[in-house]
Amino acid sequence: MTAKIIDGKAFAENLRSRIAGHVERLKAEHGITPGLAVVIVGEDPASQVYVSSKAKQTAEVGMNSYKHELPADISEADLLALIHRLNADPAVHGILVQMPVPRHIDPNKVIEAIDPAKDVDCFTPANVGKVQIGLPGPVSCTPLGCLMLLRDELGSLEGRHAVIIGRSNLVGKPMMQLLLRDNCTVTVAHSRTRNLADIVRQADIVVAAVGRPQMVKGDWIKPGATVIDVGINRVPAPEKGEGKTRLVGDVDYAAAAEQAAAITPVPGGVGPMTIACLLANTITTASLINGLTPPDDLTA
Ligand SMILES: NC(=O)C1=CN([C@@H]2O[C@H](COP(=O)(O)OP(=O)(O)OC[C@H]3O[C@@H](n4cnc5c(N)ncnc54)[C@H](OP(=O)(O)O)[C@@H]3O)[C@@H](O)[C@H]2O)C=CC1
Numbered sequence: 408m409t410a411k412i413i414d415g416k417a418f419a420e421n422l423r424s425r426i427a428g429h430v431e432r433l434k435a436e437h438g439i440t441p442g443l444a445v446v447i448v449g450e451d452p453a454s455q456v457y458v459s460s461k462a463k464q465t466a467e468v469g470m471n472s473y474k475h476e477l478p479a480d481i482s483e484a485d486l487l488a489l490i491h492r493l494n495a496d497p498a499v500h501g502i503l504v505q506m507p508v509p510r511h512i513d514p515n516k517v518i519e520a521i522d523p524a525k526d527v528d529c530f531t532p533a534n535v536g537k538v539q540i541g542l543p544g545p546v547s548c549t550p551l552g553c554l555m556l557l558r559d560e561l562g563s564l565e566g567r568h569a570v571i572i573g574r575s576n577l578v579g580k581p582m583m584q585l586l587l588r589d590n591c592t593v594t595v596a597h598s599r600t601r602n603l604a605d606i607v608r609q610a611d612i613v614v615a616a617v618g619r620p621q622m623v624k625g626d627w628i629k630p631g632a633t634v635i636d637v638g639i640n641r642v643p644a645p646e647k648g649e650g651k652t653r654l655v656g657d658v659d660y661a662a663a664a665e666q667a668a669a670i671t672p673v674p675g676g677v678g679p680m681t682i683a684c685l686l687a688n689t690i691t692t693a694s695l696i697n698g699l700t701p702p703d704d705l706t707a
């Protein structure tokens with residue numbers, strides 16, 4: 408079997424055009440222009456690229472984009488003070504602080520400072536809890552993007568065995584909650600899991616979120632499974648020239664595509680969905696802040 412390639416880039420474009428429609432409606436019917444503030448501390452080049460593409464896409468869907476670039480040596484107190492100003496600013500409906508932050512800043516303090524009503528990453532305890540019990544609010548961007556791709560590919564997820572590899576607060580754990588809500592039987596594997604290959608072989612759905620290049624082998628994939636590769640790993644690519652690199656996922660894509668029914672590529676799979684879901688969450692928070700029901704096509 409050669410797998411269908413799940414085109415996350417195209418799906419994200421379509422999602423953004425629906426988001427643009429919701430922005431139009433919020434402006435026309437309610438006089439609200441959703442605004443997203445992105446805060447970046449320091450000059451990590453990968454983060455810079457990522458933050459610029461967020462800002463560009465935010466503007467393209469008609470939202471206001473506020474970018475705060477702070478020096479790497481900014482004090483924790485000054486960063487928290489900026490977050491408090493953004494919490495109080497009525498033009499800002501979403502606040503994202505690009506992670507990781509420099510070592511002298513405690514990420515937990517940063518997360519706790521963000522008003523949950525504006526927490527478009529879904530990092531705050533209040534929003535993590537809402538996802539768990541199924542209340543409306545923002546949903547972790549990467550897991551939401553994966554869920555949208557899976558529903559589009561498979562229709563109902565009910566009764567399917569999903570194996571998630573990775574248990575981070577950012578990806579693995581919220582993915583577990585969302586798949587459970589969609590009535591999957593969920594297994595969460597991690598670095599202490601024994602017989603990982605045998606567990607993955609039982610999966611109808613594999614979500615790989617580890618951060619280890621091409622760790623998931625082709626012969627771990629049950630024929631006909633759906634594979635979602637969250638990993639983004641930059642590896643040397645001498646074939647492109649000296650010192651060049653390329654992006655690969657956590658799955659050995661070529662071999663897995665021989666087994667799977669459908670698979671996401673890297674790049675062009677989950678990554679673009681993450682950014683589109685950030686914009687979707689900004690519509691959700693802008694709606695809830697203004698006492699409106701968020702559109703149900705943008706959430707879990
Ligand atoms: N596409 C996108 O939009 C995004 C992509 N990413 C990418 O996804 C990947 C995962 O990110 P993130 O969740 O933040 O990573 P973390 O490093 O926070 O978590 C990695 C998880 O993988 C587990 N793990 C590590 N080694 C193994 C192993 N040998 N076998 C099984 N499990 C293992 C860890 O287990 P343990 O808990 O036991 O340590 C941990 O739970 C990265 O490549 C990251 O770049 C992340 C966010 C967004």
Ligand SMILES: Nc1nc(=O)c2c([nH]1)NC[C@@H]1CN(c3ccc(C(=O)N[C@@H](CCC(=O)O)C(=O)O)cc3)C=[N+]21
Nearest residue numbers: 503504505506507528548639674675676678679681682
């Ligand atoms: N507060 C916070 N929220 C995040 O959501 C967050 C974060 N911090 N820190 C970093 C990680 C990583 N992440 C990515 C999102 C999109 C792509 C993406 O669009 N990738 C493209 C390729 C981009 C390229 O070519 O480099 C793709 O997969 O096609 C990548 C990585 C969000 N993160």
